[in-house]
Amino acid sequence: MLKNVFRSMFHVSIFVLLVFVLLLTPSCKKSTGESSSEQTKQQSSNNTRKEAEQTNEASVQLIPLDIKLPKPMFVGTPQNIRVPNLEKPLGRPRPPFLAPVGTENVALGKRVTGSDEEPIIGEIEMITDGDKEGADGSYVELGPFLQHVTIDLEAKYDIYAIVLWHFHKQARVYFDVVIQVADDPDFVTNVRTLFNNDHDNSSGLGIGSDMHYVETAEGKLIDAKGVRARYVRLCSNGNSSNDLNHYIEVGVFGKPAK
Numbered sequence: 001m002l003k004n005v006f007r008s009m010f011h012v013s014i015f016v017l018l019v020f021v022l023l024l025t026p027s028c029k030k031s032t033g034e035s036s037s038e039q040t041k042q043q044s045s046n047n048t049r050k051e052a053e054q055t056n057e058a059s060v061q062l063i064p065l066d067i068k069l070p071k072p073m074f075v076g077t078p079q080n081i082r083v084p085n086l087e088k089p090l091g092r093p094r095p096p097f098l099a100p101v102g103t104e105n106v107a108l109g110k111r112v113t114g115s116d117e118e119p120i121i122g123e124i125e126m127i128t129d130g131d132k133e134g135a136d137g138s139y140v141e142l143g144p145f146l147q148h149v150t151i152d153l154e155a156k157y158d159i160y161a162i163v164l165w166h167f168h169k170q171a172r173v174y175f176d177v178v179i180q181v182a183d184d185p186d187f188v189t190n191v192r193t194l195f196n197n198d199h200d201n202s203s204g205l206g207i208g209s210d211m212h213y214v215e216t217a218e219g220k221l222i223d224a225k226g227v228r229a230r231y232v233r234l235c236s237n238g239n240s241s242n243d244l245n246h247y248i249e250v251g252v253f254g255k256p257a258k
Contacts, residue, residue: 064096065103065161065253070132072217073169081240083173085199087211094218099160099253106157107232107252113185114149116142120244124149132249134169134217144243146176146203148235149250150185157254159224162194164234165248168215174245175212176203176237179222181229192229195222203235219249228257 112127121141127149131138142149159181166174176198183189196208213220232252236245 061101062098063101065099067097067163067219067221067251067253068132069219070134070165070168070217070248073134074171081171081173081214083212083240085197085211086173087213089214089216094221097161097221097223100255102255103160103253104255105251106153106159106254106256107151107250110154111152112149113152114142115147116245119143127151127247127250130249132165132217132219134165134167134248136169139167139169139246139248142245142247144238144245146235146237147245148233149247150187150234151232151250151252152185153230153232153252153254156183156228156230156257157252158226158228158257159232159252159254160226161224161251161253162222162232163219163251163253164222165217165219165250166215166236166239167246167248168217168219170241172215173212173240174215174236175239176235177210177212177220178203178205178208178235180205180233180235181224181227182231182233183229185231187231187233190229192227194224194227198237203237205235219251224254 107128108130110128112124114124119140119142122137122139124140126138126140128151162179164179166172177195178193178198179195180187180191180193182191193206193208195210196206197210197212198205198208201207232250234247234250238244239246
């Protein structure tokens with residue numbers, strides 16, 4: 001009698017367990033289905049966003065940057081400059097640089113400050129006055145060794161290119177040329193380096209991998225790749241002729257940040 005009771009209870013327990021499993025299984029499937037559905041929706045959303053970004057990029061019209069060049073002061077390729085890590089001259093005009101429509105020199109007439117508050121020759125404001133000529137009276141001469149100048153664009157811009165002319169009355173190479181951008185005048189916030197040919201960190205701004213170059217009337221064009229910033233700082237540490245630092249003009253080509 002007792003054995004039959006235990007057997008009945010065992011059968012009831014098995015039955016209850018089977019019912020529980022049957023009830024639980026659809027719930028799990030439903031949950032899995034909902035999870036899969038959410039993943040599909042998320043993936044679809046990501047794909048839509050990527051497609052929109054690609055469409056926006058494709059819709060940006062690029063045109064050659066209009067850079068007015070000064071009259072060349074010397075002709076030919078210099079032969080007597082012995083500087084390590086020196087890039088070879090192209091031997092032809094620089095290829096056109098493409099930038100979005102509406103890109104312009106946003107540094108023109110903007111305020112400039114520098115580490116040398118009393119230049120030996122010229123006024124520091126001449127660096128953004130639009131005069132790119134290499135003759136006497138068109139350049140600023142700063143003191144020896146490491147010096148820097150900072151341009152305040154007065155607002156944030158998407159910067160596509162920076163073009164600088166140190167000195168092109170004669171062929172020279174300037175050392176420790178470092179170009180940085182930042183969100184504050186003290187270069188503490190969001191500092192990014194766009195160019196650095198300081199191969200031994202003598203400027204204290206890090207070791208750079210960019211090459212030295214000979215100054216010409218074309219100036220040096222730096223691809224800024226649309227970096228967003230308000231302040232632009234340029235450093236140098238003498239040149240292949242003397243320990244002084246010179247600037248004729250700096251152009252910052254960009255568009256207002258949106």
